Every structure is written in C-alpha cells, then in structure tokens.
Amino acid sequence: MHSKKILVTGGTGFVGSYLLRYLVAQGYDNIRALHRPGSSFALVAEVADKVEWMEGDVLDVAALDIAMQGVRQVYHCAALVSFQEKDNREMIRANRDGTANLVNIALEAGIEKLLHVSSIAALGRTPGSNTVSEQTKWQSDNWNSPYGLSKHLAEMEVWRGAAEGLNVVIVNPSNVLGSGFWKGRTSTGQLFHQVWNGLPFYPLGGSGFVDVRDVARFSVRLMESDITGQRFILNGENLPFRSVLNQIAAVLQVKPPYIEVTPLLRETAWRLAWLYSKISGKPAFITKQTSRMSSRTFYYDASKSLAALDFSYIPISDTIRQTGAQFLASVSKGFEPAVLDF
Numbered sequence: 001m002h003s004k005k006i007l008v009t010g011g012t013g014f015v016g017s018y019l020l021r022y023l024v025a026q027g028y029d030n031i032r033a034l035h036r037p038g039s040s041f042a043l044v045a046e047v048a049d050k051v052e053w054m055e056g057d058v059l060d061v062a063a064l065d066i067a068m069q070g071v072r073q074v075y076h077c078a079a080l081v082s083f084q085e086k087d088n089r090e091m092i093r094a095n096r097d098g099t100a101n102l103v104n105i106a107l108e109a110g111i112e113k114l115l116h117v118s119s120i121a122a123l124g125r126t127p128g129s130n131t132v133s134e135q136t137k138w139q140s141d142n143w144n145s146p147y148g149l150s151k152h153l154a155e156m157e158v159w160r161g162a163a164e165g166l167n168v169v170i171v172n173p174s175n176v177l178g179s180g181f182w183k184g185r186t187s188t189g190q191l192f193h194q195v196w197n198g199l200p201f202y203p204l205g206g207s208g209f210v211d212v213r214d215v216a217r218f219s220v221r222l223m224e225s226d227i228t229g230q231r232f233i234l235n236g237e238n239l240p241f242r243s244v245l246n247q248i249a250a251v252l253q254v255k256p257p258y259i260e261v262t263p264l265l266r267e268t269a270w271r272l273a274w275l276y277s278k279i280s281g282k283p284a285f286i287t288k289q290t291s292r293m294s295s296r297t298f299y300y301d302a303s304k305s306l307a308a309l310d311f312s313y314i315p316i317s318d319t320i321r322q323t324g325a326q327f328l329a330s331v332s333k334g335f336e337p338a339v340l341d342f
Contacts, residue, residue: 005032017180033052046339091150114158125139167229202260232308
C-alpha cells in the first residue's frame with residue numbers, strides 16, 4: 001500500500017476519474033479528491049468508497065486550504081474546458097487563478113510534488129512547421145484558442161511555483177480518447193455520439209490522440225519518479241481527423257463522414273451554428289474556434305515521454321474499438337456513462 005496522502009482535483013471529471021481508478025488499482029489507500037457541488041460520480045462509482053471526498057472549488061481558497069491539509073502529493077486535473085466565447089472570462093479565471101491558488105497553498109503546506117495536467121493547447125507553434133515538441137516556444141497569435149491561453153497561463157503559475165521551490169511536473173495530453181459521458185459534455189463521448197447520430201462532414205486537419213488510460217498511467221509513474229521541473233507531451237498517435245472519424249464510424253457501424261469541409265463551408269458552418277444557438281438557446285456544437293482548429297494539422301512529438309519512463313502507448317485503433325463497443329452497449333441503457341478497464 002502507498003500511505004502518502006494524495007489530493008486529486010477534478011476527481012469526478014474525465015481524466016481525474018481515470019486517475020483515481022488507476023491509483024486505487026495500484027494500491028494507493030490514502031486518496032482525497034476535490035469535487036464541485038452537484039458533480040456526477042458516475043465515472044468513479046466503483047471506487048467512490050475508497051476515496052475521501054471533499055466538496056469545493058479551486059477558486060475557493062478556504063475550501064482548497066482545508067483539502068490540502070496533510071497532503072503530500074497533488075494531481076491537478078480540475079479545469080474548465082469550453083470553446084464558447086461567452087465562457088472565455090470564466091475559463092481564464094478557473095484555469096489560471098485556480099491553479100495559482102493551488103500553487104500558493106502547496107508552497108505554504110510544503111507539498112512534496114505537484115503534477116499539473118495541462119494540454120497540447122498550451123504549447124507553442126512554430127511558423128512553417130507542423131511538429132510540436134516540449135521545446136516549442138509559446139507565441140501569441142491567432143492559432144491559440146482562449147482555452148489554450150487559459151492553460152498556458154495556468155502553466156505559468158506552475159512554473160512560478162517551481163521557481164519558488166515547489167517540485168512540479170506538467171503533462172500535456174493531446175486529444176484524449178476513451179469512454180465517459182456520451183452526451184452534453186465537452187468530451188470524447190460527445191464525438192462518438194455525434195458520429196452515431198450521423199455526422200456527414202469531415203475536416204481537413206489532423207492532430208495527436210491519446211488514450212485516457214495512458215494519461216492516468218503516465219501521470220502516476222511520473223509522480224512516483226524523481227523527475228521534477230519538466231513537461232511531457234502525452235500522445236499515442238498523430239492522425240488526420242478524417243481517419244479517426246472513419247474508425248469511429250466503422251466500429252459503430254454507421255456511415256462515415258463523406259463531405260469535405262472546405263474553407264467556405266467551414267466559415268459558413270460556424271456562423272450558422274452560432275445563429276442556431278442564439279435562436280435555440282443551446283450551445284453550438286461547432287464554434288469559430290473548433291471549426292478553424294479542425295482545419296489545421298499539428299503533430300506532436302511524444303519521444304520524450306517514451307524514453308523517460310520506458311513507456312508505451314495503447315494503439316488508438318484499440319481505444320476506438322473498445323470505446324465504441326461500450327458506446328453501443330449504452331444505447332439501450334439511455335446512454336449511461338461508461339469507463340474503460342485498465
């Protein structure tokens with residue numbers, strides 16, 4: 001058993017829930033997790049009784065201070081993810097200021113090590129190159145989404161903590177795939193649901209993809225290591241978006257997307273989606289940010305993660321096959337959430 005008290009923020013979220021389940025499976029028995037009021041425990045039902053739950057928010061300094069008492073290691077998974085313009089200010093506040101609060105209390109409490117779950121969205125882009133590594137410098141330009149900016153600012157708080165003496169590591173997962181909530185959330189599940197529902201369009205770009213279980217496995221191994229002051233891109237494979245969508249459609253036995261999203265169609269689509277959202281009051285599935293990001297191709301170099309811990313990634317085709325099977329099983333059950341086994 002591992003006796004050090006661990007705190008996981010965002011414990012009921014997509015990545016946080018898999019991290020909790022993996023920690024329990026590895027014999028950790030002194031785990032505390034922070035969750036927001038009203039959070040669903042569907043993704044952690046099987047381990048909920050093995051975790052000490054505390055209700056709170058990383059923006060609530062008093063609640064965070066209580067949650068950090070006696071803690072030796074922190075996995076910071078909590079984050080607000082949105083590509084809706086109306087959420088930009090709150091997203092910056094939650095991701096940057098919440099991380100700053102966590103870092104400040106960690107410094108005061110003498111936390112041994114903090115692992116921050118960031119994103120490839122927080123990494124820089126080099127003009128004229130579509131390959132991104134840990135050394136790629138952040139540049140302010142129109143490639144960066146407000147979400148990416150919020151995660152970059154959160155990272156700056158983590159590195160500030162490191163400069164003040166905190167042992168930190170950062171992981172930057174690419175597009176995280178796996179079972180979870182299927183509807184109504186910014187997650188992989190929504191993508192499977194959209195393809196199953198009939199998604200005729202495919203974008204021209206490409207990106208990196210990683211299994212959510214690999215994010216959990218690597219994070220725990222990184223925390224257990226002596227490595228500090230470094231970041232790691234977590235990426236199983238670089239693939240065109242069309243390839244991923246076609247694989248999902250094949251597993252779900254539905255028609256794959258067949259209409260190429262040209263620049264004209266792309267710019268028209270997000271405007272129509274915006275108009276529909278204004279009329280219906282529902283969030284737009286396609287936004288200006290997501291439509292333009294999907295037209296670009298950036299590939300992510302995960303060689304550092306492979307070498308650092310002698311790590312290997314689950315093939316994305318396996319992830320899609322297993323997630324698709326769980327999605328199909330959920331259809332007759334009202335799309336109840338599901339989780340992949342380790």
